[in-house]
Structures are given as structure tokens and as C-alpha cells.
Amino acid sequence: MINKVVKNAKEALQGVEDSMTFMLGGFGLCGIPENCISELVELGTKDLTCISNNAGVDDFGLGLLLKKRQIKKMISSYVGENDEFERQMLSGELDVELIPQGTLAERCRATGAGIPAFYTPAGYGTEVAEGKETREFNGKMYVLEHAFNPEFAMVKAWKGDTSGNLIFKGTARNFNPMMAMAGKITIAEVEELVEVGELDPNQIHTPGIFVQRIFQGTNYEKRIEQKTVTPKS
């Protein structure tokens, strides 16, 4: 089997340069590539375009890159709960493209699936559709949306093997599988890296063909954004 293993985030991010476009998996702080983000902060790479559903919180996730002004443009669907993000956006320091969440997911999927563009009903008649081609199918209006072109995709999985096969856990799956498909170079960081043959092929979510580099992450914080519980009765 093809071996994709690299030592750590530092080695995984070789070739990363200023002004590149990255996809980063995760929904809120759930399933984000924590090790890759920390390494990007360390590297100080600048003028990045980041495609990620959210922008982290002020002191975690992509918020760490925002704070250091490493991001030039964010492409996201929802950016609440981050004051620094809102400040940079409203002051014009940060370029922001907000797109519907399903459109974001499908654009990521299309990127990896060889589909240059597709029609979706989301956003028709709103400012999201401004300047875009629209077309009627069966009496309903649709908007033409295009695939992305990211240099790197950084995803986080629960388990992975040395060949790059990935299994996600719970709702930490979210955007990770589509983004894994989309990177020219896809980096997968995993909580547990195992030898080939240890994962049941029936259970694999992302086949290794989509992954170029894989490493076992360290010190996962897995922060909870909104802890909501039922009191013990």
C-alpha cells in the first residue's frame, strides 16, 4: 500500500506559502485540524484565503490566524461568535465571502469530483446570487455555483491508516470528507494513526486516494463551544 505518513504538522505543511488558498474542515470548533492551524500560526504564513464553514472563536481555531492577521480572505457560511472577525470584516481589513452552507459543502464536493459548476436553488433572489448565472428548471429558479481551486486541504479525522484511509467520529465529520477530496494536496491529521489492515474497509468514510499526507496529531483540545446539559435527576 502507498504510505502517506509524515512525522508531524511541520512536515505535513511543507510547501505552504503566502497567498495560498486553503480548505480547513470543521463545523464550529468540532472536527477542526487543530495541529495544522497551530503550525500555520507558528509559520506565520500570510495573505491566506481560507475556505472553512466558520472562522473559529477569538482564541481558538481559525480565530488564532485571524488574530495574527494571517488571513486576507475568508469564505464561510457563518461567522458569529467571533468579535475579532466581525471587527476586521466591518472595518474592511478582511475580505469575506459568505455563502450558503449547503452551497459551500457542494462546491467543496464538486471541486474534488471533477464538476466545474452546478445549479442550486439556495440564494436565488438574494445578494448571494448577484452577478451569477441563473436558470429555470421545471418552473423553479436556480443559481450557478462554481467549484473551488485550493492548493491545500487540511482535515481532521478520528482514525486513519498509513495509506490515508479515514474514519470520522460523530458530527466531527461535517465538511472534512468533501474537503479531503478537494485539495491538490490534502493533509489529514488524526487522533489515532494505525497500520493498514487495522481499519475495516466497510467502515471507511474517506478512501486513502484523496489523502496525500497523514500524521497523528497531538494535544487535542477539542473545545466545546456551547456546553448544554440535562441536569442529573
Next chain:
Amino acid sequence: MGLSKQQIAQRIAQELQHNWYVNLGIGIPTLVANYVPKNIDVEFQSENGLLGMGPFPIEGEEDADLINAGKQTVTILKGGSLFDSALSFAMIRGQHVQLTVLGAMEVAQNGDIANWKIPGKLVKGMGGAMDLVASAENIIVAMMHTNKAGESKILKSCSLPLTGVNCVKKVVTNLAVLEIKNNAFYLIERAPGVSVEEIKAATEGDLIIEGEIPEMKFE
């Protein structure tokens, strides 16, 4: 005046039908899950990748890898399933979800909804709302009838950037249940103790009142 947020959710729960898959937005809509009638089965879809969403976990059992679209820790019920975001929105755009309940800043009498942006002030993003309203056959908006300044949110036309066009069918507020058809709001029910005159005064859009308007009933 009128209903509490819990009561708005309780009234919306009366709209649920047996064997429906339902997507609940953030805020008041999330509370609807607390009032599902006992004699019916519904499954809740959370667009971040979860079907069969259950209640909040028992203290100490919360899992960072199991959250809802509002980023709150949740549980998954027996028979639930997990999936990626593309599949999740395939369920939504493909109309496999029977009902969407979401909040709004403004609703217009042609069914337009605005809930994602106040230019120059508040920009949170649309999240999954644009996909949901563009595709759902059945959309109920849950919101307060007026904003904090006392201005009507039930309008002739929306002033804020739109989330979707001609899509809202029903609105449940703290004052009333309204149906949207024929480019107008039809008053269907009043909140207990709220008069038709009070609803009229709080409604900027065209309000159609046909016959005696009953009060909402709660068990």
C-alpha cells in the same frame, strides 16, 4: 405581551405530523423539540450532519464530537445516523425533510424572509438558512412580532437583505399565528388575552381578518 418563547415553540409543535423529519433552527425553533406531542414520531435533522438528534446529554457525558447546528452538545437517539455536510444538504435540497422551523428578523407578505445580515452592523452569515428556505416545502417562522424598538417584523416588504424569496407559509409570533397567501398575512389565531386590534397595531403588512379569530389552545 402574548406568548413566551417557550409557548411559541409549544404552539409550533402542534404543527408537527407523524413520521415527519424536521429541521429546527437556532433560538426559539430549538425549543420545539421539547413539545413534540406524545402520540406522534418525528425525527430531528441537524444540518451539521445528524439525524435522530436527542436531548442535551446528562452532565458529564457531553461529547465535543457530538453537537447540533447551534454548536450545542447533544445526544443521538437509537436509530439515528451521522453523515457529512454534502449529504446533509442533499437531504435538505432534495426535500427529504418535511418541515423547517427557523427564526427571522423580518418576514414579508409575499413570503420573503430576512434573517442573516444587518448591513454595517451585524453580519453573522446565513449558515444553512438559505439552502433550507430555498428548498423546504413547509417553512414555519418562529419569532417575536415586533423588534426591541417595538417596530413590526411582519412587513409589506423586507428592508434587510433577503435570505429567501416567496418561501414562508406560516408565522408563529408571541401575538398570533399567521398564514401567508395571496400576498397577505391571514390571521388564524390570537395568543390568549391578545386582541385583534393589538395584532393589527403590531403588523405593518396587509392583515386579513376573516370572521371570529380564535385564541390559541394549549394543553
